[in-house]
Amino acid sequence: MDVLHILGGAPLWVWPLFAVLFAIGYRASRDRSSPVALYYVLPLFGLMSLNGVLDAAYPTLALVFFCQAYAFSAHFFFDYQTRLITAKRDGRVHLRGDWWMMVAIMLIFWMGFAQGYVAARMPSVAVSSTYVVLTAALSGALSGQFAGRSLRVIFWRPTPSDPQAQPDRSPGSRR
Numbered sequence: 001m002d003v004l005h006i007l008g009g010a011p012l013w014v015w016p017l018f019a020v021l022f023a024i025g026y027r028a029s030r031d032r033s034s035p036v037a038l039y040y041v042l043p044l045f046g047l048m049s050l051n052g053v054l055d056a057a058y059p060t061l062a063l064v065f066f067c068q069a070y071a072f073s074a075h076f077f078f079d080y081q082t083r084l085i086t087a088k089r090d091g092r093v094h095l096r097g098d099w100w101m102m103v104a105i106m107l108i109f110w111m112g113f114a115q116g117y118v119a120a121r122m123p124s125v126a127v128s129s130t131y132v133v134l135t136a137a138l139s140g141a142l143s144g145q146f147a148g149r150s151l152r153v154i155f156w157r158p159t160p161s162d163p164q165a166q167p168d169r170s171p172g173s174r175r
Contacts, residue, residue, distance in 0.1 A: 002117075010113070021109055025102030031086075033094045039150040046070070046143030049108050052115050053136050057127040065133050066140035073144025074151070081152035093153050101149075104142045111139065 056062035077100075087094040115135060119126045 002121075007113075018109060021105045022102075025105040028097065028101035029099050030097040031095065032097065033092050036088065036091055036093050036153060039093070039153040042150045043147040045105065045108070046146045049111060049139035049143050052112060053139055056132045056136060058129060058132050061129060062132050062136035065136040066143075069137040069140030070144035070147070073141040074148035075144075077145040077148030078152045079148075081149045082156070085153065085156055088153070088156055088158070093156070100145065104145050108139070108142050111135070111142075 050066070053059070053062045053066045080100075084096045084098060085093060086096060115126075118131070125131050
């Protein structure tokens with residue numbers, strides 16, 4: 001019954017947000033074409049978990065581990081995103097689908113519930129340094145992928161060895 005109580009106690013606006021986030025994650029699992037401009041705001045998804053990090057029992061410790069995991073994840077997904085880009089032209093990027101975006105979005109969303117549950121039901125765990133470090137590092141790793149993906153899309157240029165890749169020909173792009 002605890003789970004139903006937790007889910008039922010969430011504010012009403014949480015469920016439309018869940019639906020939007022789920023739709024975004026599902027769309028990312030399919031091959032798609034997106035405006036490059038979208039990737040300038042994608043890192044904001046990572047900020048969804050920052051509030052929980054700053055509210056931790058040891059916010060400085062949490063922030064240190066969040067930032068380290070964020071940087072590692074951003075670097076990893078910067079490289080990973082290269083495999084997904086098939087073309088970039090006319091202000092749009094064409095991408096292969098993958099499930100990592102869905103995983104990150106859903107885990108960030110559900111971590112809010114989990115952290116609330118731990119704080120309410122197991123306060124001694126919520127204030128332990130191990131819990132703070134683990135949740136901050138997980139939040140950072142999940143959040144960092146949005147920055148890494150965005151930076152790769154924004155700065156991606158095709159290589160001569162990639163015959164499918166097309167350069168960006170939109171106004172303001174380097175030729």
